[in-house]
Amino acid sequence: MAKCASASYALVFLLCFMHAADAILDPADFLALQSIRKALQDMPGSQFFSSWDFTADPCTFSGVYCDSDRVIALNLGDPKAGSPGLTGRLHSAIGKLSALAELTVVPGRVYGSLPDSLSELKNLRFLGVSRNFISGEIPAKLGELRSLRTVDLSYNQLTGRIPATVGSLPELTNLILCHNRLSGSIPRFDSRTLTRLDLKHNGLSGSVGPNSLPPSLQYLSLAWNQLSGPMDRPLSRLEQLNYLDLSLNHFTGPIPAPVFSFPLTNLQLERNEFSGPVQPVDQVSISTVDLSYNRLSGEISPMLASVQNLYLNNNRFTGRVPASFVERLLDASIQILYLQHNYLTGIEISPTAVIPERSSLCLQYNCMVPPVETPCPFRAGTQKTRPTDQCN
Numbered sequence: 058m059a060k061c062a063s064a065s066y067a068l069v070f071l072l073c074f075m076h077a078a079d080a081i082l083d084p085a086d087f088l089a090l091q092s093i094r095k096a097l098q099d100m101p102g103s104q105f106f107s108s109w110d111f112t113a114d115p116c117t118f119s120g121v122y123c124d125s126d127r128v129i130a131l132n133l134g135d136p137k138a139g140s141p142g143l144t145g146r147l148h149s150a151i152g153k154l155s156a157l158a159e160l161t162v163v164p165g166r167v168y169g170s171l172p173d174s175l176s177e178l179k180n181l182r183f184l185g186v187s188r189n190f191i192s193g194e195i196p197a198k199l200g201e202l203r204s205l206r207t208v209d210l211s212y213n214q215l216t217g218r219i220p221a222t223v224g225s226l227p228e229l230t231n232l233i234l235c236h237n238r239l240s241g242s243i244p245r246f247d248s249r250t251l252t253r254l255d256l257k258h259n260g261l262s263g264s265v266g267p268n269s270l271p272p273s274l275q276y277l278s279l280a281w282n283q284l285s286g287p288m289d290r291p292l293s294r295l296e297q298l299n300y301l302d303l304s305l306n307h308f309t310g311p312i313p314a315p316v317f318s319f320p321l322t323n324l325q326l327e328r329n330e331f332s333g334p335v336q337p338v339d340q341v342s343i344s345t346v347d348l349s350y351n352r353l354s355g356e357i358s359p360m361l362a363s364v365q366n367l368y369l370n371n372n373r374f375t376g377r378v379p380a381s382f383v384e385r386l387l388d389a390s391i392q393i394l395y396l397q398h399n400y401l402t403g404i405e406i407s408p409t410a411v412i413p414e415r416s417s418l419c420l421q422y423n424c425m426v427p428p429v430e431t432p433c434p435f436r437a438g439t440q441k442t443r444p445t446d447q448c449n
Contacts, residue, residue, distance in 0.1 A: 082115050083126045085153050090115050090128070092150035097133065100165055102141040105134050127156035129180075134163030143167055147186075152177035158204075164188030164212075171210075176201045187233070188212040195234075197222050209233040211255070219244055219256075234259070235278065243284070245269045257281050257302065265291045278302040280325065289313040304328055304347070312348070317341045317360070326351070327368065337361065348372065349395065357382075357401075366393040370419065370437070378404035389413040397437045398422045400448060424448035 082090075091111060099106050108119045116123035122130035131154065134143050142165020151160065152174025158181060170193030171186070181202050191213040199205065200222020208223070211233045218241035219234065229248040235257045242263035243256065251271050257280040264286025270277065272294045280302045287310030288303065295301075296315070302325040309330045316324065317337035327347040334355030335348065340363045347368040356376035361367055362385050378396065383406045385391045392415060401423040408428050412418055419433035421441050 081126050082123065082128070085155070086126075086128045087111075087115060089150040089153035090118070090121070092148045093131075093133075096148035097143045097145035097167070100141040100144050103135060103143065103165075105140075105143065122159075124156070128154045129156050130159040131157060132159070132161045132163075133167075134161075134165060136161075136163055141165065142189075147172055147191075149174040151175065154178065155180070157181055159183040161185040162187075162189060166190055168192065170194075171196055173198060175199065178202060180204055183207045185209040186213070190214055192216065194218075195220055195223065195239075199223055200225055203227060205229060206250075207231040207233075210237070212236040215239055217241070219261075221245070232256075243269055243279075246271050249273055252276065252297075254278070267291055268294075270295060272296065274298060276300045279306065280304045282306050284308060286310075292316055295319070301325065312353075314338050317343065317346075324348075334358075335361070357396075362391070365391060367391065368393065368395045369399065370395040371398040374399040374401060375424075377402055380405050383410075386412065386416055386418060389416050391416060393417045395419045395434070396423065397433060400424050400443070402448075404428065 094106065094109055105119055115121055120132040121128060134140060140163055142163050144166040146169040147167060149172040151172060155177065157178050160181065164187065166189065168190040171191060173196050175196060176198030179202065182204050183206065187209050194217035195215060197220040200220060205226050206228050207230060215237040219239060221244040224244035224246045227248055228250060230250050231253040233255045235255045237259055239259040239261060241261065243261060243265055245266060246269060249271060251273055253276040254274060255278045257278045259282055261282040261284055265284065265288060267290035270291050274295050275297050277298060285307040288308050289311055293313050293315055296319060298319045299321055300323055301321055304325045304327045306329050309332065311333040312326065312331050312335060314336050318339060321343045324343050324346045328350040330352055332352040335353055335358055337358055337360040340360050343364060345366040346364045349368040350371045352373060354373040357369065357374050357378060359379040359381045362379060362381040378401060382394065383404065386394055387410060397419045403425050404420065406428055410429055412431055418431045419437055420427040421433055421437055422443055424443050426442055
């Protein structure tokens with residue numbers, strides 16, 4: 058009884074105190090903000106918490122946004138560029154801000170795991186805690202937040218798998234988990250509104266299911282992982298892509314021809330194990346295409362002559378370089394044309410041709426003597442041609 062009386066007295070005191078300070082914030086939110094504040098500190102040079110004076114209305118605090126008597130957005134740290142950020146942990150009391158729709162933490166030194174209590178924020182639409190030192194696993198209960206649209210946990214120290222429950226979020230639009238230590242396979246994503254998926258620089262492995270990636274994707278980066286298997290079926294569905302980076306993995310099989318017709322600005326497929334011919338169905342309008350360090354073969358398609366920066370080096374291409382490449386190279390329409398370390402047998406270019414200064418051509422280590430002397434990347438080595446026994 059004494060404890061109940063004491064708790065009741067404390068609540069009455071808090072309500073009276075808030076009234077005296079002209080505050081209208083819900084008591085649960087008031088107490089939650091106090092706990093959050095105690096668990097975090099300004100890093101040297103940061104002034105973020107200077108306005109957090111709990112004798113005043115918390116709705117006037119930096120980073121606190123209210124609707125009536127509830128906190129609907131919490132932006133922890135000064136969002137200005139170059140801010141030194143915060144340090145400490147994310148307190149589980151965040152889950153008491155039941156009306157919260159947006160939670161962000163600016164880059165700093167916030168450490169520890171994401172609190173499980175995040176699953177209590179049923180109205181949360183935006184979760185951004187990037188460039189800190191968050192560790193542990195991504196809570197599977199995030200999948201209970203059916204209103205989540207953006208999750209940005211990039212540049213942290215997260216481990217474990219990407220929960221399948223996150224893939225089932227129905228309104229997910231942006232999922233940014235790059236530069237962590239995540240492992241396991243890529244789950245199936247059911248959202249029909251997912252436009253950005255960035256999982257680069259992790260330890261993900263296994264193959265990508267044929268229906269794992271939704272057709273709504275516009276940005277896809279899976280680079281710097283350990284993913285394997287064919288990508289022809291998953292990619293063929295992604296006709297809205299404007300950015301694709303699958304580099305530095307172990308993907309195999311052919312590159313589907315429709316990919317070259319997607320509205321891409323960059324196509325990064327280098328350093329994989331893609332094989333077979335490259336056969337775009339039409340002129341390629343992508344600015345940069347990097348297919349280097351694969352196992353691609355056959356003749357070089359003239360449809361690639363319209364690419365501004367083209368990296369085909371370190372493959373198994375054969376035959377002669379199409380004349381259309383020379384024409385576009387000499388009028389500076391092609392700025393980079395790297396063909397070194399293949400099995401090409403010729404190119405129709407005059408030994409006296411002048412390569413424009415802003416253009417780069419490398420032909421060495423093919424089954425021909427390069428007809429023009431051009432500077433090549435250092436990694437191309439010093440041998441001009443392949444040994445004869447490799448070209449028969």
